[in-house]
Amino acid sequence: MSPPPRCAVSLPLAPTNASATSTGGGGGGGVGGKKAQTHPTASQVRRLCKQGQLDRARLLLVDALPRPPPMLLCNAVLIAYVARALPDHALRLYALLNHAARPAPRSDHYTYSCALTACARTRRLRLGKSVHAQLLRRARALPDTAVLRNSLLNLYASCVRYRGDGGVDVVRRLFDGMPKRNAVSWNTLFGWYVKIGRPQEALELFARMLEDGVRPTPVSFVNVFPAAASDDPSWSLVLYGLLLKHGLEYVNDLFVVSSAIVMFSELGDVQSAWKVFDHTAKKNTEVWNTMITGYVQNGKFAEAMDLFIRLLGSKEVPLDVVTFLSALTAASQSQDGRLGQQLHGYLIKGMHGALPVILGNALVVMYSRCGNVQTAFELFDRLPEMDVVSWNTMVTAFVQNDFDLEGLLLVYQMQKSGFVADSVTLTAVLSAASNTGDLQIGKQAHGYLIRHGFEGEGLESYLIDMYAKSGRIEMAQRVFDGCGDFKRDEVTWNAMIAGYTQSGQPEQAILAFRAMLEAGLEPNSVTLASVLPACDPLGGGISAGKQIHCFAVRRCLDSNVFVGTALVDMYSKCGEISAAEHVFASMSEKSTVSYTTMISGLGQHGFGERAVSLFYSMREKRLKPDAVTFLAVISACNYSGLVEEGLTLYRSMEAYGVAPTPQHHCCVVDLLAKAGRVDEAYEFVEGWGEEGNFVSIWGSLLASCKAQGKQELANLVTERLLRVEKKYGHAGYNVLLSHIFAAESNWSSADSLRKEMRLRGLRKVAGSSWIKVQDATLQNYPKNGHVYSMLHGVDYDRDEII
Structure with missing residues (x-):
């Protein structure tokens, strides 16, 4: 067997329930003056394990100490603890038997397998290495079984990290050193590759398993489905086809069914997910929850609620907390406050007012996203039990609804109540500082972040945004430079590019975009939407904007609603109104912001009638205009002299629920x-x-x-x-x-x-005014000195003539 990757340590557990006793001088069978306890019978231990009375079974073994009980009985209790998801109890019993019994019972491969599995379940790698070392010392006396090898593989796959500790080498060395691999071995390995973010290798290992003639188990499909969802969509149908070929035992496994629904949902293939769900004869609560969640993740809120109502009317399958969480998420994301109130009423009625904390938090989120911050706060204030998530939820709700001061005050109250701010709290505080331009609050949050070790938790982009919006772009640049190449991901680059654009440094924004490409990172829709505003006539210009447009087309990002809207705005500001209209017409998805941008562009170029026509077209698409939309279309009427049309539109604002x-x-x-x-x-x-x-x-x-x-x-x-x-x-x-x-x-x-x-x-x-000369923005003529000298000379000549 392979040695542990580092120096083994002794088992750090001491006996807990065994009292130290000394053997009396007389009587070979006496212990402390009392008659030694006889060993429990196998039937006693097995009966107690079967009944779930594991602590009583353990006491029978402990009462027999210090004489070692039969290992068969110890293994029975250890296996029962592991099977019932009580790994800590299993480890305590293992430690007790090995330290209190003299001589210690001879652990066999089942004993070590249970101990290793318990260490894996509790993520106690140090303790697992100690068990591994004990196992190596007795390697010659133990059979080299697949069970023991798989337990070792599972230990390191469960505990080692991908970066920084040679995790890949350790796990692969253990796997490659196995003389014989079964389905459990393969399942553990490619499941681990999925966990560390290497789905392609997981799929390749699954294919190798099939080539080696190893029949996959239901767990094989459960472990490999996430790889198809995150790497190659074409694999999803292949894997599900293989699942169907293995028969009804696999197809009707509800754990497999749930995993297949998740796979198709994450790929956006809701139709295939529904087919899997619909063809499942007997469904449990988890299967229903998975399908509802799949609809919510793909924006199919009506379908999600229809399914929830069907489940609500079914008396065969009970609803759980996850069911209501999915329904509340649907109400939150669709901003359907009326539906959310109905769910709230049902929860109060069904749970007699005693809501779990997680549901209370979800209700706060729902009300805040529906714009009802007052109700969200009242609900938060009445929560019988709060955790850090509750406070963070309410703080975030305040900040997202432009109640930044209230959010900051709540953070202060949170700390007074004994809760410690975490990375989510800091995210909300930095966002509030960005929104208000409060540099002092932002600096305090930055200091707290450093003192409490939150560096490297993805907060750099929020710091960059905060400093940029507070007018300190040089500080934003320092934060960005301090990230290093390893930490600079797409989000950090996007924040820096947006910071330059918002700070009136368009040339720097375009240079940062080019540097991002040179660093080997792939810009996304947020990147393009951040850099395109820099391509105005006084910034990068129409030439740079057209280049970025071509880049978006090549990457198939031009169909994104945010990129399309930014392109319309860029072409409008550069005077290319026909190009703006062409981009707008080609957009497959348009939002209220898209229409508003196009209406504003038409109005500024004097096409008032076309702007008004587009406004009414937007209404026909059932998109609700907001205050900015009305300002754009009334301004368009103003530019074109459409007085009566402008007044009509102004008077119609109240009908749309928009206050002037x-x-x-x-x-x-x-x-x-x-x-x-x-x-x-x-x-x-x-x-x-x-x-x-x-x-x-x-x-x-x-x-x-x-x-x-x-x-x-x-x-x-x-x-x-x-x-x-x-x-x-x-x-x-x-x-x-x-x-x-x-x-x-x-x-x-x-x-x-x-x-x-x-x-x-x-x-x-x-x-003041600017001109563009050879891609350079000039505010002053380079030979201003000569101009003023000439003017001075003209004044002198005039005085002489007079």
């Missing part, structure tokens, strides 16, 4: 003012009362009054703007007011306004 914002009001004011209906615009703003008191609205109306010479109305608007402006402050509108006062020769008011601006530190940002 100041941006919508301002757009309508501009729409009316451009059409010469300034008085109507003023009445419109007045009708909003305090809700219309925004600087942008009154400023837009004032600019329209000035443009159309409505001096009397301009005076009324000026009074309102001055009141509102003092509260908010806006340099641009202060300058506009100053110009109006100057045009009326009201120099004192203009002067006082300018002085007040200086006192308040308000300064109008100077206008």
